[in-house]
Amino acid sequence: MSAPCQGPTMAQDQPCRSRTRSQRTGDAAERLVADRLEAAGWTILGRNLRLSREELDLVAVDPGPPGALVLIEVRSRGTREFGLPEETFDHRKRRHLWTAAMRLLEVGQLPGGMAVPRLPIRVDLVVVEPPARPGSQPRIRHHRDALAI
Structure with a gap:
């Protein structure tokens, strides 16, 4: 049986209920990506933010020149059986994601009242694949400016 949903990765307005295996895989991928980005000097401003009917997996600040407010979509698969x-x-x-980005700029603040930083904005896609073999690390690919792909 699935564990009940808990922790900071849940959307603020989402009721607590059992999580499917696919949802738990996605939750773990989002935590892994957030941890890796923070270790690289990024600042995570929010996780699973609901903006109207849209959701942003992560909102972060990329410190690298020129700096940017980055809306991050995390995609994962438990296996390669069904593709990348x-x-x-x-x-x-x-x-x-485009709608969510426009909504975030329109609202001008993140949930909790923090103002949206005045930085260039972009949308990144970060994908997490399961380890190739037991004991190895998951593979992470970061596609910057994913709406341009």
Whole structure:
């Protein structure tokens, strides 16, 4: 049986209920990506932010020149059996991310009242694949400016 949802990765307005294996895989991938980005000097401003009907997996500040407010979509697969995680990043998901980005700029603040930083904005796609063999690390690919892909 699935463990109940808990922790900071849940969307703020999402009711607590059992998580599917696919959702738990996605939650773990989002935590892994956030940890890796923070270790690289990024600042995570929010996780699983709901903006109207859209959701942003991560909102972060990329410190590298020129610096940017980055909306991050995390995609993962438990296995390669059904293809690469990038293959799930279709036109519909891109449109949802564009809508979420525009909504975030329109609102001007993150949940909790923090103002949206005045930085260039971009959308990145980060994919997480399971380890190639037991004991190895998951593979992570970071596609910057994913709406331009």
